Amino acid sequence: MTTLDSVLDPAAPAFRENREALLARLAELDSALDQARDGGGEKSRARQHKRGKLLARERIELLLDPDAPFLELSPVAAYGTDFPVGASVVTGIGPVEGVECMIIASDPTVRGGAVNPWSLAKTRRAGEIALTNRLPMINLVESAGADLPTQAEIFIPGGRVFRDLTRLSAERIPTVSVVFGNATAGGAYIPGMSDHVIMIRDRSQVYLAGPPLVKMATGEDADDESLGGAAMHATTSGLADYLAEDERDGIRLARQCVRRLNWRKAGPPPRTAAPRPPRYDPEELLGIASADLKVPFDPREIIARVLDDSEFDEFKPAYGTALVTGWGELHGYPVGVLANARGVLFNAEAQKAAQFIQLANAANTPLIFLQNTTGYMVGTEYEQRGIIKHGALMINAVSNSTVPHLTVNLGASYGAGNYGMCGRAYDPRFLFTWPNAKSAVMGPTQLAGVLSIVARQAAAAKGREYDEESDAAMRTMVEQQIESQSGALFLSGRLYDDGVIDPRDTRTVLGLCLSAIHTGQVRGADGFGVFRM
Structure with a gap:
């Protein structure tokens, strides 16, 4: 297998900024957990x-x-x-x-x-x-x-x-x-x-x-x-x-x-009895995810601190590069990983994901989805190239895949990207969220801007002068509302995930889930729906 090389610099200003932002979110999580234990x-x-x-x-x-x-x-x-x-x-x-x-x-x-x-x-x-x-x-x-x-x-x-x-x-x-x-x-x-x-x-x-x-x-x-x-x-x-x-x-x-139940696991045991831990310090996971969700980060730095011995065989590394896919092991269990690298999912990424999901099902291998996506790409060029049918291809594959899915939201999970990356509606066996993560139809600024454009067009159609002061107030109110309703604790409070976790615990949590999953059989799909090519 290929060992991932890390280029992370814990002394870099961006790393320190990301870490401080995540620690602030972790403090909020600890406060909420204290209330629950109380x-x-x-x-x-x-x-x-x-x-x-x-x-x-x-x-x-x-x-x-x-x-x-x-x-x-x-x-x-x-x-x-x-x-x-x-x-x-x-x-x-x-x-x-x-x-x-x-x-x-x-x-x-x-x-x-x-x-x-x-x-x-x-x-x-x-x-x-x-x-x-x-x-x-x-x-x-x-x-x-x-x-x-x-x-x-x-x-x-x-x-x-x-x-x-x-x-x-x-x-x-x-x-x-x-x-x-x-x-x-x-x-x-x-x-x-x-x-x-x-x-x-x-x-x-x-x-x-x-x-x-x-x-x-x-x-x-x-x-x-x-x-x-x-x-x-x-x-x-x-x-x-x-x-x-x-x-x-x-x-x-x-x-x-x-x-006295005489209970036996039906799934295969770990391939490795004593797996090696990752080669990099999990403490560094606090500084990888960007404090500003608009700034992408390399998910390989996450993968290198989660998979056994930091080994990862990447699939189609030069194709559809905004989505990282590949194979590894986690606490001895074979897994396939899909991780967003640049937020947006393009046509090639959707096709790559669909093929990878089919391969995982053919090999009876569980899949881990690491979300950090703003959704599928929009615009005339991408519509003409078939982004709808390619996005549907990926979502079809996710929907009909029968190997266990584990999902972790590392940052953003917006729009149909949430669906393609196996959000709650697609029944992952377990779904966890990092404290910095957000999920909504779209980002707060984009959503407020769309409402502003629609209101401006409606006023023009009626021949009315547009109230810029009211527009600014509306945009501020909408942005604040979406910001609060898309946060990790808000969504977890409504059971849209199975818990908000400390990033440093990601490997442990996923390992416990994989062990639980293998209590039952792990079997891939015999077929998928019609793929629109």
Whole structure:
């Protein structure tokens, strides 16, 4: 293989400027992550401990194998909304008894773990990842049920969570539930539809309707234990498969369940058992991406700090040079890489990408998309050369490719370039964003300028004088709006990615994802749609 040579100069002013800009964005990310970890606040966490209960992340830590990594997903969900950052649930992937599992843990310190629209979206995304990658799912349940003020937004789509659980089971992907407290109303169906159910004596309460509602509906006086207590479900209803004495015992039983699954990965193991790390310092990733998104950077400098031993066999290096494509390995797994080099995608780049994607599918090789694109080139020359059909060619290939896709937005992800480079709408197995990245229909200045031109033409058509002062105010307002709505934290808060990551963690995050992906089969497409040539 070819070893990449780095020409990066950490002493250069541009490097230092880029690094400072990224560190500022990382500080914002750290603040948002602190809010998520804070849950319902110090008093709520202290109250949970006073009751002899563990916090959501403490439960996860005990469940995971000792010193094992945990890839938390959508950690800043609900950022910038009226709901707490983190959306009252923690989701992520980690090994339990050596088996990579999807873990979903209610955070009871936030409104009793009640489900709001963003926690529902976050939970559904976790279920989607578990199904697509064949990851056993473990639910750590303690929830007050639906957040009633927002029931209109969650009641009907919320039923999909239960449907997804049964579909996992039908696909022989095991599901385990540990009930730590309340699992009321719809929440009762989480254990009800799981393959393995653990309840905790004198703690778990699982019922469709609590004592007050039963009294209102039927006139019956019922107490919590006889209506839905753990001992009742273990001895009478049969809903509980195991009765734990306390929370730690419940987690022990969950690990026992996973140990007895006889679970095996269906995908191929890493080609290299002990892969060599990149030859260049990952700390330097902070200074590569341009602080000004209009300024391109060489993605080979990123690739050299992510792939094993910085080895990369470039495909068509002299053709379609605004897109870098090639082969390498990451933590021992073979991968194909597509990375934007000059932002704009031209005709040749689209054709090159389509061929490369076909080759990856023929070789059953996962693809990594490193986004930094302003979209496909526009203008008379490029329209006449067929930019639409060539862009469609690339998007067709991305849409119908069946090898796993991993996407990282390193800078810009605008227009149809977002689609061609496997944005969220194209179902990458995982999608992560660097803190400096942005994504929108187009850049703020361009969008405001388009609106200005349209308004100016409309005024001219009506014979009216154009108000330049109002135009300037409009452009400023639009630019500020797009700037705020295209930022990494804003988009991650709305689950348009699976998390904003520190650039220095890119190799580790992608490696954890590749390992999870290979729990299932890795197989390329047998055919594609009609390519318009």
